Amino acid sequence: MTSAQPSQVRRFGLSKSKLATFEQCPRRLWQQTHAPERGDVDEEQQARMAVGHTVGDIACGLLPDGVMVDPDEGLGVAVETTRRLIEEGHPGPIFEATFEHDGVLVRADVLSRDGRDGWHMAEVKSSARVKDYHLGDLATQVWVLGKVGLKVSGAAIRHIDTSFVLEREGDFAGLFADTDCLAQIADAVEARAQLVSDARTVLAGDEPNIVPGHQCDSPFACEFRAWCTRDQPPGPEWPVDILPRGGGAKWRERGIDNLLDLEAETLSPLHARVLEATRTGKPFHDIDAACSTMAQWGWPRAWLDFETINPAIPRWVGTRPYQQVPFQFSLHLEQSDGTITHHEFLDTSGADPRRRCAEALVAMIPEDATIVAYFASFERGVLRELASQFPDLAERLTAMANRTEDLLPVARTCWYHRDQRGSWSIKAVLPTIAALDYGALEVKHGGMAQDAWIEAVDPDTDPVRKWVLEEGLKAYCQQDTWAMVLLARHFAGQGID
16 A cells, blocks of 8 residues: 555544644554554553543533533534534533534533633643643644634633642532643644644555654553564663663763663763673672661661552542542561561541541551651651641651651662662562562552552442452552561661571
């Protein structure tokens, strides 16, 4: 098959989402249209869409005088319904107002009269701010609305306001903030006609020969990545991208993709350390540095890890959007003689877990204990949030936050094994030191912990399934805190058997 000439280009139907896909990667749009079976199901994308639908429903619910354009009878009917509502002078907002121009169909989340002779459009997003890829969606809609004769006086991203606090259950007035972007997208609106033409030309031709690259992950992970890379020759075993903090970028720009082709003299001390451990296979281990730092930590030591939920829509009175609300913690309490006891908290009732969590912390952690966490700023933040919520417990909780030490900087300073591949996450470091297998657990990582908790608190979850989820959560969180104990002992040159 040869590429179609411009005069022969088939008029493929397009939408704002298809044009956004084209802007990310023309090959992705071509495959979505002609070879969707190549794609891998993206469960995270499905979860994002579910959240987006909930957020959209709430945004509409805050405007009781609005009318919804129902697409169930077909988008053609929706276009006609929208036209009729506008011509009849419907005074309130129109939800999912549907328009078509030149085969491009858009549905505006919220379309409102501006009080003069124009219209204000809002695109509802579940994010806390305007993101670059939002602007393309907005530009497509403004272009179509302008072409069908509507005067658009404002075009906003209606995003979540993270300063909102839920004061009454179900009352989300004030949850959203508008950022008007009409002036910002003017050039993109002007260029939309050419973008539509380019997309149709690609869709009418052969599959574009686009080499996989950064576009495979930005702004979203592409479902066709595995297909597009299936025939690529394997890269070096140790690519320069292993260098932490984006250290490989400048070397790739110079045409170097193999870490082992670099010389230590040209690298920072940290990068040189990574190169040396990778080249020799011998881990870097500074026992003296580890011991010097950890000797300053008092006893007993409370090795602490939280699991939290941070929903876009606040679930409980007194919480904010995306606030980290702890529903679980694991605690290994270690005495100076090496004695260790394990303690834990888990709330799967579905009620606000913060008070019970705060009380459990106060009950289980001695007042003089030094708390140790991995990436401790997170645990400190959770403790301080709890302190701000419960004045009667604030002194104890604030003291805990102030006594929290961080094991992560110790790891970065004193240990590097090449199998970490440039990462000091606890799950990257742990396998280089101890045989603790997260893969065998019911819950394997923090994302799964949130999903497991959401399922466990669902009233429709079978009791046996809920018990399995609870045990999985406990095992996962307990392994995280025990892992810290093992890492600290190894860093200090002690046995971990």
